[in-house]
Amino acid sequence: MRTSARPLPGLGGQLGRALVAGILSLALLTGCGTADPAGTPGTGPGGTTTVRLQLQWFVQAQFAGFIAAADQGFYAEQGLDVQILEGGVDIVPQTVLAQGQADFAVAWVPKALASREQGAGITQIAQIFQRSGTYQVSFADRKINSPGDLRGKKVGNWGFGNEFELFAAMTRAGLDPARDVTLVQQQFDMQALLRGDIDAAQAMSYNEYAQLLEAKDPKTGQLYRPEAFTVLDWNTIGTAMLQDAVWADSERLADDAAYRETATKFLTGTLKGWIYCRDNVPQCRDLVVKRGSKLGASHQLWQANEVNKLVWPSPGGLGVVDEAAWRATVELALTTRNQDGKTVLTKRPELTAYTNDHVRAALDRLRGAGLDVTGTGYRPIPVTLNEGGA
């Protein structure tokens, strides 16, 4: 290409300069560097270690313990500066972790194990939720009291790996999920259930189920009462799979002593945050709201309370991976087929997929500080939902 260096007349001159400026700025852009190449936790002012935590979704009370630890200074006590990275529709936390753009990630166990099988170098270091928070909800008058009652019904589910507890329950009840029910992809909201487009909807106890109780029943003009619905709870049905867990980078856990120490400190702060949220539910809700959640106050209080029920009591100690529950999750992940005939996992993960070393060390530190880490006497608080969660 021939380029002329002398000034060009009229419009041409300006365009020429604009082109040159454009090429220059392009060169500048391509010259931009790579920051933080090793992905190691950086050291901030005052010798604190910077840690990036990737969440699965936007800030909400589901992550209350992490937020409380950051905002109540529990991480700072450990010499950590924790940046909480929010998730999005297409953000996969365990992938972000495996790519080195986060130091720790919160992810559901089956989904993270599936990524691990695909080659993601990640290791589970704590199990925050001891129970599953997923329900299958239907109107009581549909008489869906057991998974077998779903036969012939329109069954909503979110897909993308959120459906396996439901499919396991249906398979156990002798249903073929591909033939005996009509599967419907669900939206973000619960309108499909309320209008009768689907007979049963997937709902998290701490989110979508609350949305139902925040909606007005057009027949009575009052909010729906819990009695209006029947709930299939996978924890009692026996197909629950482990959900929110903390994952770390396997390679750095193996090779990097500083990272191992950071992991223990991070868990110490995190568990303290969850203990704080057990004992101070309204304050914890306020911290979440202050972080800019768009959900209403009563909805967030409900969520903080429901999430506590998934965490507490933790008989084996808060955050400890219970081997039996973990194996049960793996077993379901290996054997349950979804409508495409796929299982979550194709081969059994080795037992090094999780480690309790860091969480036990963290628990020792917290017990040493006189904190109750099992919550044996935990009681949920009463929460009244307002219309629209306000």
Added chain:
Amino acid sequence: MPGLGRGWRRRARVAVGTLGAVLLGGLLWEGYKAVGDPDGSTLFGVRLLPRADDAAMPHLGEILGRLTEPELAGGEPVGLVVLRAAGFTLRAVAVGFAVAVLVGGLLAVLMQRFRVAERGLLPYVVLSQTVPLIALAPVIAGWGGQLSIGSRPWQPWMSVAVIATYLAFFPIAVGLLRGLQSPAPIAEELMRSYAATWWHTLLKLRLPAARPYLFPALRLAGAAAVVGAVVGEISTGTRGGIGRLVVEYAREATTDPAKVYAALLGAALLGLVVAGAVGLAELLLTPGRRASTR
């Protein structure tokens, strides 16, 4: 001064037309609500017409009223939140659009200059638009996390701008290429007879001739940049923009359907701003001629 009078009359006509279009849209909405089946119309189990009840289609008054009510108890009005989010997204749209003009323009010039570049590049340019955005967005967000511009760290909105660029450069590259190739052979031969360089031919002949192709392409690119930015925000969960707001409000659609429509109004406003900017550029860069879409 007949010219001035005609100008004012034309402007009045445009204003009345715009107002009429908005009114017509509103009438269609409310009209369908009035006559449509609240439960929608289905044929053999397939929903042909949408539901007309208040949960699916809130009254316009309710949507507009929602703009003035607080987002959360004691919070800022929804309208202000939506405006601020639209402003945030506008930055990503503007940067993305500007880079797209640059990249698309350079590609078009390159492809016009070298036949081999057109043969080699054009399939990839087309191919680039078949990659699903939901697969691309997390990758771009991931790369962004490792970059910095000079000493300034990469901001999440920059990833969104890159996604906007990715969608917007395509119509510009293709449209401008067509425009640059549009002069009649006789005009090119005339330039050659003047011993004009390729550069001069580009500036004096090809670029002016490309204007009628360029501005429709820019309109398409503007719309693509808005879509790219909004979808990019939804995909990566970038906080502060209109895309994120749509997702956040959609979660509340069970009890507050008007809220998510209020956020959609913000997205529509963005589209209008971008279309207006392109229209203004066309007016300024097309001396003595009316904008092409009148």
